[in-house]
Structures are given as structure tokens and as C-alpha cells.
Amino acid sequence: MFETLLDDVAQNSTFRHIHPGTKILLGLGSLLICLVSPSPVVPLISGIILSLVILIPARISPLMYGELLLAPAIFTAFSIIVLLFMLGGGEVIWRFSPVSWINFTITEGAVRQSVLILFRVFGCTISLFFIALTTPVTDLFNIMKRCRIPLELIDLMMIMYRYIFITYEQAREIWQAQIMRLGYSRVKESIRSFSMLCGMLFISSWIAGEGLIHAMDCRCYNGIMPSLDPAGPVQMPSLILVLLYLAGLIGILLMITTGVVVVP
Amino acid sequence: MNVILEARDIRYRYPGSIEAIKGISFHMRRGEKIALVGPNGAGKSTLLQMFNGMIRPNSGTVLFDKEPIQYDTLSLRQLRKRVGYVLQNPDRQIIAPTVYQDVAFGPANLGYDDQAIRQAVALALRQVGLEGFERRPPHHLSGGEKKRVAIAGVLAMDPDVLVFDEPTSGLDPSGSEDLMELLDELNHDGKTVIISTHDVELAYPWADRAILLLDGRILEEDVPDVAFGNLDHVRMAHLSVPTLLELSQELGKRGFAQPKRKPRSVLDMIHIIENLINRSGSNAKPGSISVCNVDEERDTSIATWVKSRPGLTVGAMGTRAKQRASKEQLALEFTYGVIDKCILRALRGQDSLILTTSGMVDRVAIRVEAYCKDSGNTIAVIPLNTTNQSSVAGLLNEVVKENDPSH
Numbered sequence: 001m002f003e004t005l006l007d008d009v010a011q012n013s014t015f016r017h018i019h020p021g022t023k024i025l026l027g028l029g030s031l032l033i034c035l036v037s038p039s040p041v042v043p044l045i046s047g048i049i050l051s052l053v054i055l056i057p058a059r060i061s062p063l064m065y066g067e068l069l070l071a072p073a074i075f076t077a078f079s080i081i082v083l084l085f086m087l088g089g090g091e092v093i094w095r096f097s098p099v100s101w102i103n104f105t106i107t108e109g110a111v112r113q114s115v116l117i118l119f120r121v122f123g124c125t126i127s128l129f130f131i132a133l134t135t136p137v138t139d140l141f142n143i144m145k146r147c148r149i150p151l152e153l154i155d156l157m158m159i160m161y162r163y164i165f166i167t168y169e170q171a172r173e174i175w176q177a178q179i180m181r182l183g184y185s186r187v188k189e190s191i192r193s194f195s196m197l198c199g200m201l202f203i204s205s206w207i208a209g210e211g212l213i214h215a216m217d218c219r220c221y222n223g224i225m226p227s228l229d230p231a232g233p234v235q236m237p238s239l240i241l242v243l244l245y246l247a248g249l250i251g252i253l254l255m256i257t258t259g260v261v262v263v264p
Numbered sequence: 265m266n267v268i269l270e271a272r273d274i275r276y277r278y279p280g281s282i283e284a285i286k287g288i289s290f291h292m293r294r295g296e297k298i299a300l301v302g303p304n305g306a307g308k309s310t311l312l313q314m315f316n317g318m319i320r321p322n323s324g325t326v327l328f329d330k331e332p333i334q335y336d337t338l339s340l341r342q343l344r345k346r347v348g349y350v351l352q353n354p355d356r357q358i359i360a361p362t363v364y365q366d367v368a369f370g371p372a373n374l375g376y377d378d379q380a381i382r383q384a385v386a387l388a389l390r391q392v393g394l395e396g397f398e399r400r401p402p403h404h405l406s407g408g409e410k411k412r413v414a415i416a417g418v419l420a421m422d423p424d425v426l427v428f429d430e431p432t433s434g435l436d437p438s439g440s441e442d443l444m445e446l447l448d449e450l451n452h453d454g455k456t457v458i459i460s461t462h463d464v465e466l467a468y469p470w471a472d473r474a475i476l477l478l479d480g481r482i483l484e485e486d487v488p489d490v491a492f493g494n495l496d497h498v499r500m501a502h503l504s505v506p507t508l509l510e511l512s513q514e515l516g517k518r519g520f521a522q523p524k525r526k527p528r529s530v531l532d533m534i535h536i537i538e539n540l541i542n543r544s545g546s547n548a549k550p551g552s553i554s555v556c557n558v559d560e561e562r563d564t565s566i567a568t569w570v571k572s573r574p575g576l577t578v579g580a581m582g583t584r585a586k587q588r589a590s591k592e593q594l595a596l597e598f599t600y601g602v603i604d605k606c607i608l609r610a611l612r613g614q615d616s617l618i619l620t621t622s623g624m625v626d627r628v629a630i631r632v633e634a635y636c637k638d639s640g641n642t643i644a645v646i647p648l649n650t651t652n653q654s655s656v657a658g659l660l661n662e663v664v665k666e667n668d669p670s671h
Contacts, residue, residue, distance in 0.1 A: 138399065
């Protein structure tokens with residue numbers, strides 16, 4: 001569900017015209033900085049700034065953005081709770097032992113580590129969302145080619161990308177047809193309906209595969225999958241902004257690690 | 265006789281199934297428009313797939329350009345470059361994740377260099393009216409747009425023959441008419457076009473020749489009014505007689521003399537009826553038809569010109585003309601069958617403007633002239649151009665004044 005949605009959002013994004021390289025530099029750059037940062041401050045700053053960029057100039061609806069963040073947030077929250085009890089070091093802050101041989105402790109070190117991980121996840125997730133929400137998959141293929149990813153893999157990815165939507169649409173149609181005839185009404189019925197759906201999808205994918213070869217043959221296929229014309233030259237203003245931003249983040253990071261600024 | 269495709273007694277049996285093609289011989293001339301009509305399972309698609317070598321007949325030969333088709337890989341690739349095949353379901357045909365990549369698929373595989381690919385794609389997208397769609401993914405397109413992408417993908421290889429399997433299936437009525445116009449446009453550019461269809465009403469006015477196919481055999485092969493006029497055959501092929509043809513036949517049965525040339529359009533029908541009630545060449549002086557070539561009138565505003573002439577209706581013929589109209593926010597009265605509809609208006613003493621493209625400008629004059637010769641009416645076709653717009657405008661004003669029934 002989200003795959004369709006995310007790509008659709010990216011296709012219609014106001015950042016569509018910005019060179020995909022610039023956007024990926026921003027996303028991956030801030031992702032790396034968040035990952036190596038020893039302090040939660042840098043990922044926090046990066047996350048907030050990128051969120052503002054996503055919400056204001058890129059005009060992604062806040063509601064949708066919130067919904068998107070919710071899924072990783074819940075996952076992270078549970079992981080952090082576990083981590084709090086698992087990690088150790090420093091003074092014990094809180095202890096809970098209902099029986100003598102069960103011992104739950106939260107230590108100062110664990111809190112520090114967990115907060116760092118929490119913020120790193122926050123920063124990294126938002127960096128990735130930035131790419132996902134502004135750069136359509138179709139623009140990524142060119143970048144992959146330039147990164148020397150084997151052409152066979154990219155060709156496969158292109159065809160898969162094309163067929164995801166066709167298969168998804170087909171699955172939806174079959175599912176609707178089943179619902180209309182009261183499929184999924186009971187547990188046993190659901191299992192039967194779902195297996196039918198999978199079987200039908202398999203058969204239709206098989207036929208689609210044969211159709212694909214047929215279609216490619218019709219058009220003189222000789223092993224070449226053309227790539228999209230590059231989206232024009234890199235626009236300097238946006239690239240400079242991105243570089244400035246990344247330089248700023250690295251600056252803060254260096255200041256913290258070298259102890260110029262002391263973070264509690 | 266310039267035959268481009270020929271079938272000589274071809275037969276084909278699907279493996280483990282009944283014989284689908286039971287001995288078919290026919291030929292196609294260069295520049296012809298052929299409609300292959302028949303019920304489901306008549307073998308239309310099977311036959312069409314033989315033209316680009318997708319299916320090899322069990323016996324008999326298919327000839328392209330007077331040479332029997334060879335079935336080795338290299339010859340097949342050469343054949344498929346020259347015989348473009350557009351599948352019924354565009355989702356099956358569109359392979360690549362963006363419009364540009366899909367249209368570039370053929371040229372890239374034919375080994376064109378980047379510059380040539382870019383040119384071929386730009387030209388093909390221009391022909392089908394999808395400029396600016398290059399970076400769009402196919403699943404964001406409407407059914408009609410997908411169909412056009414599929415056609416562009418074939419046009420990019422610049423084939424001589426275009427084969428369409430059910431080109432109008434899944435399109436709304438106006439989309440179908442638009443598509444048939446596009447096929448006309450392509451045919452006008454020199455392509456030989458063959459389509460398969462169930463839609464008699466669409467095929468009847470469009471085709472130069474209709475082939476009725478039933479049960480793997482050719483039932484009837486003739487100009488559309490003869491092919492569709494044979495009631496027994498039409499019934500056998502699970503088709504229906506085109507309304508206009510039926511109307512003409514019914515009038516004939518009731519003792520109203522019918523001309524030898526059967527009506528192919530509403531215009532023809534009106535002409536027949538007017539002749540019957542002796543009102544042909546009635547007192548009202550016919551209106552005029554202005555023709556504007558949008559390829560030449562790039563900078564001027566057509567909209568202001570139109571606005572200064574109330575009562576003028578505007579029709580557009582060809583994809584670029586329609587785009588221009590929507591760019592200038594001109595309300596189009598006619599988007600298909602434009603010339604005939606404008607003649608109909610002219611006969612009622614009203615003026616119209618046809619927006620069209622370079623390739624089709626002549627068609628207006630030719631069609632109107634042919635009609636006038638047939639009917640004895642005179643309708644003025646006035647080319648509209650900017651260089652001496654004032655004089656043309658002045659001339660038109662006079663015509664309008666003369667024709668205005670209130671004067």
C-alpha cells in the first residue's frame with residue numbers, strides 16, 4: 001500500500017525538478033552523519049530541519065507525514081524499552097525485582113545509549129523518508145547506473161517496478177471480486193479466498209511474463225533496456241544549499257567530538 | 265499494384281487445438297487502411313500476429329514487400345522494425361518504467377545512438393500528442409494515454425505498416441473517435457494501417473477495405489459499403505449493419521432512389537435526404553470554412569481572432585491542433601469527423617474554423633471540393649494566416665455579412 005503511495009507522492013513532489021543526485025546527496029549525507037554522530041544532538045537537528053524541508057517547501061501534507069512516521073516510531077519505541085533494560089554501565093537509576101531471581105535494572109549508561117539510538121533512528125529514518133518522498137524510483141535508475149550497479153540488475157528492477165503496479169492492481173481487482181461474493185466472511189473462508197487470490201496472481205503473473213517476452217520481441221528486443229534521459233544538469237543553487245547544510249552538520253559534529261561545545 | 269503485405273493460402277493450428285486459420289489469401293497495398301472485422305475467435309489476432317512473424321503459419325507463405333518472410337532472428341528483427349504491432353492491452357505492451365524509456369525501447373534495441381533515440385522518441389511522442397509526458401510512469405496515465413504511449417513505442421521505429429489489434433477496446437466513445445483520427449493522421453503520413461475490430465460503426469467510415477473474417481476464413485473482402493451491405497454475411501459474422509448503411513437500404517426499399525455510392529457519413533446521408541425532398545442547393549447561401557494551420561501560426565493568438573467573430577464554431581483536426589486549442593482555451597465544437605461537420609454547418613449558412621496541422625491542411629480543401637463536385641454546392645475554404653490576417657479577416661467579415669440570415 002505505502003509503496004504506491006510513496007512513489008506517487010514523489011512523482012508529484014514540488015522537488016521533482018531538482019536533480020536526483022542532489023537529493024540523494026542530502027538524504028544519504030545526513031543519514032551517514034546521523035549514524036556516526038556520538039551525540040544525540042546532531043541527529044535531532046538533522047531530523048528537525050529535514051522534516052521542516054519535507055513539510056514546508058516540499059509541501060507534503062503533515063497528516064500523511066505523521067502517519068508515515070508512526071510506523072517506525074512504534075517499532076523504535078518498543079525496541080528502546082527493551083534496550084533500556086538490556087544495556088548497562090554507570091549508576092543504577094531504577095530497579096525492579098518482583099522475585100529474587102528476576103532483576104530489572106535501568107542504568108545511567110543504558111539511558112544515555114538508548115537516547116542516542118532513539119535519536120539516530122529518528123534522524124536516519126527522516127533522511128530516508130526525504131529521499132522516498134521527493135525522488136521517484138524512476139529517477140533512481142540513472143543514479144544506480146552511474147554507481148556501476150550491474151545493468152542486468154537495474155533492468156530487472158525496472159521491469160519489476162513496472163509490474164508491481166500491474167500486479168497490485170490485479171490483486172486489488174481479484175480481492176474486490178471476492179469481497180463482493182462474500183469471500184473472507186469467516187476465518188476458514190478467508191484462508192480459502194486468500195489462497196485463491198495467490199493462485200490467481202501466480203497464474204496471471206506467469207501469463208504476463210509470457211506476454212512481456214512477446215511484447216519485447218515485437219519491438220525488436222536485443223538485450224537493451226534504454227535508460228531515462230538524465231534530468232538535465234545539476235542545479236547549482238540547490239547543490240550549494242545542500243553542501244552548506246551538510247558542512248554545517250559536520251561542523252556541529254566536530255565541535256561536539258572535539259569538546260568545543262559540551263553537551264550534557 | 266504496390267502490394268506491401270500478402271498472404272498466400274496460410275493455415276495455422278494452435279498446438280493441440282483446432283485450426284485457427286483455415287486457408288487465407290489476401291494482400292494489402294501501400295497506404296491502405298484495412299479493417300479486419302469478425303466475431304471473437306474468428307482468428308483476427310492470430311492472423312495479425314502472422315504479419316510481423318510472431319506466429320509462423322503451418323503452411324502457406326506470408327510475403328512482405330514481395331519477399332517471403334524469413335523466420336531467423338535477424339530477418340525477424342528487420343521485419344518487426346518495418347511492421348509495427350500494437351497489442352490490444354497497452355499494459356501488456358508497455359515494458360519500461362517511464363514513457364520516455366518505453367518509447368525509446370525499440371530504437372535502443374535497433375542500435376540507434378543516443379541522439380537518434382532522443383529524436384525518434386521526441387518525434388513519436390509529438391505524433392501521438394504526448395509531449396511532456398516523458399518522465400511519467402505508465403501507471404499514472406489514463407487508458408487513452410497508455411494506448412498512445414503504446415502506439416508511440418511502435419512509431420519510434422518508423423515502421424511502414426502499422427498493425428493494431430482492437431485499437432479502441434477499453435476506450436470511451438470520444439477516445440475511440442480520437443484514436444481513429446490518429447490512425448487517419450498516421451495513414452495520411454504514409455503508413456499502411458490494418459486494424460482488427462468488432463466495432464462496425466467505427467470501421468465503416470474509416471476503412472478503405474473491410475475484411476470479414478469468420479471461423480478462420482475470409483467471408484467477404486470489399487469496400488466497406490459492399491462488405492457490410494451483405495446482410496447474410498454480416499449476420500453470419502455476428503456483426504451488425506452500420507446504421508447509415510441500414511438507413512440507406514431501408515430508404516431504398518421504400519422506393520426512394522439511392523445513389524450508387526453508399527453514404528459513409530452523416531454528411532452523405534443528409535445530402536441523399538436533401539436530394540430526395542428536392543431541397544438540394546437551397547436558397548441559403550452556404551457559409552465558409554476557414555482553415556488554420558497551427559504549425560505555421562505559432563505566435564499569434566487564434567483565440568482573439570475567434571472571439572471577434574461571434575457565431576463561428578471551431579473544430580480541431582489532429583493532435584497538435586487539439587493541444588493548441590486547449591492551450592488557448594478555445595471551446596472546440598468538433599474534435600472528430602471535423603470536415604464533414606463543418607460542411608454540414610456551411611450548408612446551413614454558418615461559418616466555421618478548422619484548426620489543423622501541416623500534414624492535413626490539404627485534406628480539408630480536397631474533401632470540400634469533392635463534396636462540392638458531388639452536390640453542386642459551393643463552399644469557400646479560406647486559409648487563415650497571420651501575414652495578411654487583416655485582409656483575410658476583412659474578406660471573412662464580408663462573407664459573414666452576406667451569409668447572416670438576419671440580413
